[in-house]
Amino acid sequence: MPSPLLSLTWTDHVTGRQGFLVVDRLVRGVASGGLRMRPGCTLDEVTGLARGMTMKEALHYDPANRYVPLGGAKGGIDCDPRDPEAYPLLVRYLRAMRPYVESQWTTGEDLGLSQDLVDRAAAEAGLVSTVQAVYPLLDDEAGARRRLADAFAVEVDGIGLDQLVGGCGVAEAALTALDRAGVPRGGTRVSLQGLGTMGGATARFLSRAGLTVVAAADLKGTIANPAGLDVERLLTARDAHGTVDRSALRPDDLELPGEAWLSADAEVLVPAAVSYAVDASNQAQVTARWIVEAANMPVRPEAEALLAARGVTVLPDVVVNSGTNAWWWWTLFGDVGADAEEAFAYTRRSMRALVELMLTRARTDGTTPRAAAHAIAADRLPLIARRYGWYR
DSSP states (O other): OOOOSEEEEEEOTTTOOEEEEEEOOOBTTBEEOOEEEETTOOHHHHHHHHHHHHHHHHHTOOTTSSOOOOEEEEEEEESOTTSTTHHHHHHHHHHHTHHHHHHTEEOOBOTTOOHHHHHHHHHHTTOSOTTGGGGGGOSSHHHHHHHHHHHHHOEETTEEGGGTHHHHHHHHHHHHHHHHHTOOSTTOEEEEEOOSHHHHHHHHHHHHTTOEEEEEEETTEEEEOTTOOOHHHHHHTBOTTSOBOGGGOOTTOEEEOGGGGTTOSOSEEEEOSOTTOBOTTTGGGOOOSEEEOOSSSOBOHHHHHHHHHTTOEEEOHHHHTTHHHHHHHHHHHTSSOSOHHHHHHHHHHHHHHHHHHHHHHHHHHTOOHHHHHHHHHHHHHHHHHHHHOOOO
């Protein structure tokens, strides 16, 4: 793998904590990728995420779209987002990274950070917007910014569209795999790790599609019910970090240890929280047929090889969770409007086509879905480069 274009480690002068920025690749001078905050975040982790963003962007390349994929980047801060120092640390990080956000790096929420919080900190750091680097690429900047602002103001059942569209994409990826395998949705069980933005929305879309969510893990442990959890009840009882108030549980809901989501009796597992959740030591607990990576890098490579050897299919993050990023740009560039049904329909159509392409390529090449996704991205990157030039 080639080295990233830019790799930075920043040390906060107040707390001594570190933050990172990696720009893997630029397209038309700009790269896209979220900002995460978690204790133990490392430069290697951010580097891998930035490379994944390069692939996510390339996978959604359609020459007919107004949206032209950007390069890949990622930011990370080594801090617990619940720490009292977390917000001022975020502001100082963004202030330090301001030259890059203004000119090269478009960013937004990721693990541990909400978009509202990132936007507030960015304003305090003196930034116009966390996506201002892309503004020079827009034909009508004022109209595009207004369209994105309008889209972020849309709510569905009290939840912002921006918090739902990624989960819509994850759910569609899972449903595409089930449909290809001829597995009926009714009676198919799902277990999730994480009920935050991505996990909560995924649970909602899958349950509304007829699947049964039997387990969901948060910071306090796993909530389970073999007969099915009341997803809407749990989502209503979440705090800002996706932790469910246990007083909202029904009498027959079970409280199990945190790792119990992994071994739940379910056909579909959705790791939607942290990276590296499934490793070589715990993958043996998995009895599901599919793992759908809503989080970034939740399955370690050595675990994926062992899972594949016993017939467990991993649908990779570079495809599965790419809907949020793509929706931002579809909206900003004008491929979709500020309308929930239009956004969901476009996301479903795009994700289904991409997952179908990936699974067909995997079958044809005799490889895993991840290898197939990487091969598709490798095919598309030169097309983008020929059209817009190389920036390495």
